[in-house]
Amino acid sequence: LTAASGGGIVAYADSARAEEAPEPPPRKKKVVVLGxxxxxxxxxxxxxxxxxxxxxxxxxxxxxxxxxxxxVTCGTVEARSVVEPIRRMFEKKGKDVAYYEAECFKIDPTKKAVHCRSAVGTNLDGNGDFMVDYDYLVVALGATVNTFNTPGVMEHCHFLKEVEDAQKIRKSVIDCFERASIPNISEEEKRKILHFVIIGGGPTGVEFAAELHDFLVEDLVKLYPAIEQFVKITIIQSGEHILNTFDQRIAVFAESKFQRDGIELSTGFRVIKVSDDSITVKCKSSGVETLVPYGMAVWSAGIGTRPVITDFMSQVGQGKRRALATNEWLRVPECDSVYAIGDCSSISQRKIMEDISTIFKVADKDNSGTLTLKEINDVLEDICIRYPQVELYMKSMHMVDIADLIKGGVGDSNKESMVVNIEEFKKALSHVDSQVKTVPATAQVAAQQGYYLADCFNKKDHCVEHPEGPLRLTGSGEGHHNFRPFRYKHLGQFAPLGGEQAAAELPGDWVSMGHSTQWLWYSVYASKQVSWRTRVLVVSDWTRRFIFGRDSSR
Ligand code: FAD
Ligand code: MG
Ligand code: MG
Ligand code: MG
Ligand code: MG
Structure with a gap:
């Protein structure tokens, strides 16, 4: 029957109805994706x-x-190898996917439309502006660089956010070497031109420093032997350690490797001004300011909010937040049918203390005004789905089960026969919300959120309007939740440190460092490529680099 009706599962579901009253097929809902x-x-x-x-x-x-x-900044991998055309990704998706090369400059949640400006055709007739309306909007605009309003940064520093940035850095590094090779340049000037400064000791800054160092020692010193002695790389980091989102062991390993490599680490310094040939830094402990002459600087110290997001947040009453807040189902709660994923958004996890009285009432099935262990256990699964901080808290306190948590609130009593009243219940859970975790702004999170949201959209038939169905606990008692809230699964992180060495932090407190980890890195990053085409390109770039070294032409 399904085969005969000719349209797979959807057609089958509709065909039963179609026999009674032939209706035109309902209009497909419009989904607009930004980014x-x-x-x-x-x-x-x-x-x-x-x-x-x-x-x-x-x-x-x-x-x-x-x-x-x-x-890409040093030509280890070519820019073309790390990009995949969007239209190729849609090839197999059929006719109902359209792509517009344009920038969205305003989201209008009341009209349910977005205003866009063509990225290519602003000088064609008209100004290239157009409007697209939506039934569902998925905001995935990412983040921008954040200079923290430090004077001179926008004008004089490089960033490392887009492919073009990486290409510009590559050109600029070679520029510095050629400039320093011109005759009649003083030693002092050479030292200045060949001083490469990286501001920000996070994963991106550290990885760039490592790449640059490899490029210098493996390729450039052979080509520019006369100026090798003048080259210097410095990382300026305001915190006490680089890689502070990583395990301490990795930070220590990275710091000692960089020390051996001659990469200077200026920790505890804040950049307060950048001019065309010097950076003013301030020692955080002594307050003393110093001028650092430089040839090229890369700013990689934090991410900021795109103006279109800031504008949208003010429209929906989210004020001056850093990122667009969503609920745990990734929907922007203040408006209709708008979802936000990736670096432009952040999930605000609901606090259990806000709902504690409701939870107590729902759990207290016999209306006795007290909860038994059984009553608590019956709703425990729902609680842990809705408030993941409960599990995190119990884990952090080495508690085996909920009774341990509750017992802390009611004092020592027999687990099985314990009963708690509302005050005791509140007291027992009062510290749980301290374990609310924010998800980091990483590709791993962004990809998992995209996947999760698509899954909700694919199953929307079951829960027509909002993917978040009411939980039995806090909802209207409609039966069962349709969708679990988004839950981030951390799969670990890598820090390539140069010289064919890397550090990795994997789930289960597993840390690995050194040459073998670099091979793990190669295989993970090859497997993570979005298409076979880019995979082949990346692997052949690596091979080419092993055999011939990097290309140092401009
Ligand atoms: P993005 O990937 O930045 O995508 C935003 C999209 O929105 C882009 O397509 C952009 O063109 C588009 N856009 C921008 N403005 C507009 C507009 N006005 N209208 C329409 N579209 C717009 N994460 C990891 O997990 N592991 C790593 O090893 C890692 N390494 C990194 C290295 C570097 C150099 C950088 C910069 C980031 C790295 N990250 C890494 C972080 C990761 O790239 C981000 O977390 C991730 O890109 C976030 O995804 P997103 O979709 O939210 O934003
Ligand atoms: Mg995106
Ligand atoms: Mg981003
Ligand atoms: Mg009871
Ligand atoms: Mg990206």
């Missing part, structure tokens, strides 16, 4: 586009594999 980075493409790849009319808007018609951008 084609990690979050946007992960959503698009997993969305069943036969259910929706999909429009994608992004000023770049490709996806960029950002973790390899530091390798």
């Amino acid at each position: 084609t980075g990690w979050a946007g493409t992960s959503f698009l790849k997993n969305l069943d586009s036969s259910r929706y009319e999909v429009k994608v808007i992004s000023p770049r018609n490709y996806f960029a594999f950002t973790p390899l951008l530091p390798s």
Whole structure:
């Protein structure tokens, strides 16, 4: 029967109805996706586009594999190898996916439309502006650089956020070497030109420093032997350690490796001004300011909010937040049918203390005014789904079960026969919310959110309006929740440190460092490529580099 009706599962479901009253097929809902980075493409790849009319808007018609951008800065990998054309990704998705190369400059949640400006055709007739309306909007605009309003940074520093940035850095490094090779340049001037400064000791800054160091010792010193002695790399970090989102062991390993390599670490310094040839830094402990002459500087110290997001947040009453807040189902709660994923958004996890009285009432099935262990256990699964901080808290306190947690609140009593009243229940859970975790701004999070949201959209038939169904606990008692809230699964992180060495932090407190970890890195990053085409390109770039070294032409 399904085969005869000719349209797979959807047609089968509809055909029973069609026999009674032939209705025109309902209009497909319009889904508009802003951005084609990690979050946007992960959503698009997993969305069943036969259910929706999909429009994608992004000023770049490709996806960029950002973790390899530091390798692009030194030509270890070519820029072309880390990008995948967006239209190729849609090839198999059919006709209902449209892509517009444009920038969204305003989201209008009341009209349910987005205002866009063509990225290419502003000088054609008209000004290239157009409007796209939506039934569902997926905001995946990513983040921008954050200079913290430090004077001179925008004008004089390089950034490492986009493919073009990486290409500019590559040119600029070679520029510095050629400039320092010109005759009649004083030693002092050479030292200045060949001083490469990286501001920010996070994963991106560290990886770039390592790449640059490899480029210098493996390739450039052979080509510019006369000026080798003048080259210096410095990382300026305001905190006490570099890589402070990593395990301490990794930070220590990285710091000692960089020391051996001669990469200078200026920790505890804040950049307060950048001019065309010097950086003013301030020692955080002594307050003393120093001028650091430099040839090239890369700013990689934090991410900021895109203006279109700031504007949207003020429209929906989110004020001056750093990122667009969503609920745990990734929906922007203040408006209708708008979802946000990736670096532009952050999930605000609901606190259990806000709902504690409701939870107590729902759990207290016999209306006795007290909860038995059984009553608590019956709702425990729901509690842990809705408030993951409960599990995190129990884990952090080495508690085996909920009775341990409750007992802390009611004093020592027999687990099985214990009963708690509302006050005791509140007291027992009062510290749980301290374990609310924010998810980091990484590709891993963005990709998982995109995947999760597409999954919700694919199953939307079951829960027509909002993917978040009411939980039995806090909802209207409608039966069962349709969708679990988004839960981030951390799969670990890498820090390539140069010289064919890397550090990795993997789930289960497993840390590995050294040459073998670099091979693990190669295999993980090869396997993570979005297409076979880019995989082949990246692997052949690596091979080419092993055999011939990097290309140092401009
Ligand atoms: P993005 O990937 O930045 O995508 C945003 C998209 O929105 C882009 O397509 C952009 O063109 C588009 N856009 C921008 N403005 C507009 C507009 N006005 N209208 C329409 N579209 C717009 N994470 C890891 O987990 N592991 C790593 O090893 C790692 N390495 C990194 C290395 C570097 C150099 C950088 C910069 C980042 C790295 N990250 C890494 C972080 C990771 O890249 C980000 O967390 C991730 O890109 C976030 O995905 P996103 O989709 O939210 O944003
Ligand atoms: Mg995106
Ligand atoms: Mg991206
Ligand atoms: Mg981003
Ligand atoms: Mg009871």
